[in-house]
Amino acid sequence: MAAAAAAPVWSVDPRTGKRREQVAVEATAAEVDSAVRAAHAVRDALADRGVRAALLRRAAGLLDEAGEAVIEAADAETALGPGRLTGELARTTYQLRSFADLVEEGAFLDVRIDHADPGLTPPRPDLRRHKIPLGVVAVYSASNFPLAFSVPGGDTASALAAGCPVVVKAHPDHPATSELCAALLRRAADETGLPAGVLHLVHGFQAGLDLVRHPLVAAAGFTGSVRGGRALYDAAAARPHPIPFHGELGSLNPVVVTEAAAAERAEQIGAGLAGSMTLGTGQFCVKPGLVLAPAGPAGDRLLTSLTDAVSDTEAGVLLDRRMREAFLGGVRGRAELPDVEAPVTPGAGGEHTVSAGFLTVPAARLTADGPHDLLLEECFGPVTVVARYTDEAEIGAVLARLPGNLSATLHLGDAEVAGTDGDGADGGGLGARLLARVTPLAGRVVVNGWPTGVAVAPAQHHGGPYPATTSTATSVGGTAVERWLRPVVYQDTPPALLPPELRDGNPLGLPRRIDGRPEGG
Incomplete structure (x- = not known):
């Protein structure tokens, strides 16, 4: 029996309800698997912080250069209007550049070194701690922000900043915009010497489930409804190896x-x-x-x-x-x-x-x-x-x-x-x-203000108790990068085997805490 044809993905004009064009087809389980494995294979390419910062800045530059086309595509699919979308594009590129700055500065690695002290009770060994990327991140785009919370948005930017390849599940309300932005991000990767596999895009409801269940996906970020987010959250928790699921679900405010x-x-x-x-x-x-x-x-x-x-x-x-x-x-x-x-x-x-x-x-x-x-x-x-x-x-x-x-x-x-x-x-x-x-x-x-308008700033927190979000993390601001990292400590490890971030002399010039005291970077 012949396999069923893949379902088409259409771009729809919400002002008329009419189809505009077929953009893609829904990804099969095999295609989701291929995308995740390709992303997993290029993790080491993101190890260099300088290259990551260059990728984020180039992505912002290409989005700015293609701004007219990006805004036109997004408006045709969302009816949000050029004025609103112009501001959203500026917010999106600002986020990308902000994460580039954060990557270069390096404080997000939270480097801490406690030298051995046999005189303490109990004696303290040599301990050196920093944070490393989790691995492939699944990003689920939001309907109401086709740029800032979609393919080039904060989840993608923060995951790439952390050193994690990304597979984005496109939102069905703006598939053409998603394809355009994904192409720009892949071009940015190519121009900065990275494989295009650092970012993949898939379409389809079932693809979203296949993605969160894939054994090589290490974490997920979601912005959407309580019903959809909870289904994915439950799927992430039901895996043989559960993964962090950072979902923004709903809020009365x-x-x-x-x-x-x-x-x-x-x-x-x-x-x-x-x-x-x-x-x-x-x-x-x-x-x-x-x-x-x-x-x-x-x-x-x-x-x-x-x-x-x-x-x-x-x-x-x-x-x-x-x-x-x-x-x-x-x-x-x-x-x-x-x-x-x-x-x-x-x-x-x-x-x-x-x-x-x-x-x-x-x-x-x-x-x-x-x-x-x-x-x-x-x-x-x-x-x-x-x-x-x-x-x-x-x-x-x-x-x-x-x-x-x-x-x-x-x-x-x-x-x-x-x-x-x-x-x-x-x-x-x-x-x-x-x-x-x-x-x-x-x-x-x-x-004495109003909650609409979430500033992108280091002190920002965009999250809250359930059902606002499924974790205590933020999806806006510099600390959003922490969702895609985990700490590792090396105990009594020979200096020659230590990562450069943890070596004496601070060869990378990172902000660090040494024996509880801050060391400049």
């Missing part, structure tokens, strides 16, 4: 607006919330999906401002038909719950578009198990839920029921920011108490 903050700047907060929840047609992983706002007159002013701003928002296109249907069904189910109102009704804006809106509900409805628990789940798209609370106890009761999040935001009044409100029995103010409440819920706490 709660916002708390105090009575004082609403009284001082209700109109500003309402307009800011509208901008944040509708940014990118509500398709950001850090979109504020639940807002706790006061039930009094100040809260009413906030809602009036939010109503005006959201009403002025134009209908937008979601990334694909499936997401549009899920959004429409999600808002419909939420709006039908008792005591839920829709000052601006979210829904279908046209045949292929959706309109932004928001729902309100008494916060008391969210303080105990029941059908309103649906409002505590992420709804992907331009909608948020405003829960009106009557006192601090209701705020705490709602927050106590939330799962892990990527972000949590507080809008505080001037005295609460300064810590001079002092309304607590212990002299502490509401701002401090709320900060203590939300810190266990999120990986990033924002005060």
Whole structure:
């Protein structure tokens, strides 16, 4: 019997729902195996940090040079718009160059040397520790960031920086963009003297499962839905040899607006919330999906401002038909719950578009198990839920029921920011108490701002308690490289056999800690 023909991979225009072109075919199990083995075979080619840095910089340069074509391809497949995608491309190339700097500086290797000290109790042997790459990394692209969280994005950049070859599973919403970016990265490898096998691209749902189960894949990074991410996470854990799975799955990103903050700047907060929840047609992983706002007159002013701003928002296109249907069904189910109102009704804006809106509900409805628990789940798209609370106890009761999040935001009044409100029995103010409440819920706490917009910086953390992520790692910022490394310590190893990073004299000029003290690099 002849083998079944491989399923075609189509590029689709979300503005019309029509197919644009066939881009590829879904990878078979044999093709996934071939890609992984080819990547595994070229691990040693990435051993030189200078070559890795050159690869990352050349990849950034080629993406910039091809910027017009990359943005055109991404816009045709995502409808995110040239303005948004221009910024995303700049973010992507900045990430690549930032990781090149990190590789050259070398502190991420965390080199530590403790010389032998027989006088200690117990005696200490000579110990020399650094971090080494895990091996082949599987990267699963995100739908809503066709560049920054896709083929040339942070997972790929950080894995290459660590010295790990990468096999990317393309997202079906932007296959043509993925192929174009993969070709540019492979060209960068060729131009820096590396084999093209340091990066491979595969398509198809089954290919994604085959990839995470492959015995030569050493770790995986994922950005996407709870359902899809959990399935891959479970597959990674069920392997004969489980592997780290760094998944970003879903987040409600709660916002708390105090009575004082609403009284001082209700109109500003309402307009800011509208901008944040509708940014990118509500398709950001850090979109504020639940807002706790006061039930009094100040809260009413906030809602009036939010109503005006959201009403002025134009209908937008979601990334694909499936997401549009899920959004429409999600808002419909939420709006039908008792005591839920829709000052601006979210829904279908046209045949292929959706309109932004928001729902309100008494916060008391969210303080105990029941059908309103649906409002505590992420709804992907331009909608948020405003829960009106009557006192601090209701705020705490709602927050106590939330799962892990990527972000949590507080809008505080001037005295609460300064810590001079002092309304607590212990002299502490509401701002401090709320900060203590939300810190266990999120990986990033924002005060008097909005969570959309995740800066690429050394101090950034983009992660959080489950289900926001499946690990404690970050997918943004320099410390993202740590996901693809493991420490190794050499004990009483002859100097001639030590890696250069661990030899006396510091021949590579690395930042190191020697007997607990920092050594310059």
